[in-house]
Amino acid sequence: QVQLEESGGGLVQPGGSVRLSCAGSGVTLAYFTTGWFRQAPGEEREGVACISSSDSKGDDRTYYVDSVKGRFTISRDNEKNMVYLQMNKLKPEDAADYYCATAPACSSRWTLFAAYWGQGTQVTVSS
Numbered sequence: 001q002v003q004l005e006e007s008g009g010g011l012v013q014p015g016g017s018v019r020l021s022c023a024g025s026g027v028t029l030a031y032f033t034t035g036w037f038r039q040a041p042g043e044e045r046e047g048v049a050c051i052s053s054s055d056s057k058g059d060d061r062t063y064y065v066d067s068v069k070g071r072f073t074i075s076r077d078n079e080k081n082m083v084y085l086q087m088n089k090l091k092p093e094d095a096a097d098y099y100c101a102t103a104p105a106c107s108s109r110w111t112l113f114a115a116y117w118g119q120g121t122q123v124t125v126s127s
Helices: none
Strands: 003-007 010-012 018-025 033-039 046-051 062-064 072-077 082-087 096-103 121-125
Touching (some): 003 096, 018 096, 018 121, 033 072, 033 082, 062 072, 082 096
Parallel strands (some): 010 121
Antiparallel strands (some): 003 018, 033 046, 033 096, 046 062, 072 082, 096 121
């Protein structure tokens, strides 16, 4: 049974940082594209970032939506079967529920093909 569990959300001040974690069970995340999407109340799902499956060279390809480029970093730890999203310089518009998900490939359209995702973790950006 595939399960993804997100953690690390909370209340953060504008300009602050937080790291989200995604733990996989019943699935080896290294074999799949894994990404983070977010959804704010009344808003559509937005793919924030994804990281490709690990290739034989250990190189990971990444994608970031324009609004988070230079502020967010996605990474993976294959030994721990974890994927992370480091979020810096947070803005109020970053507030949302964040979900990690697996997909066949990492691109700007990756969320259309998301297969599994967790229950989400909430990020609130407020002073």
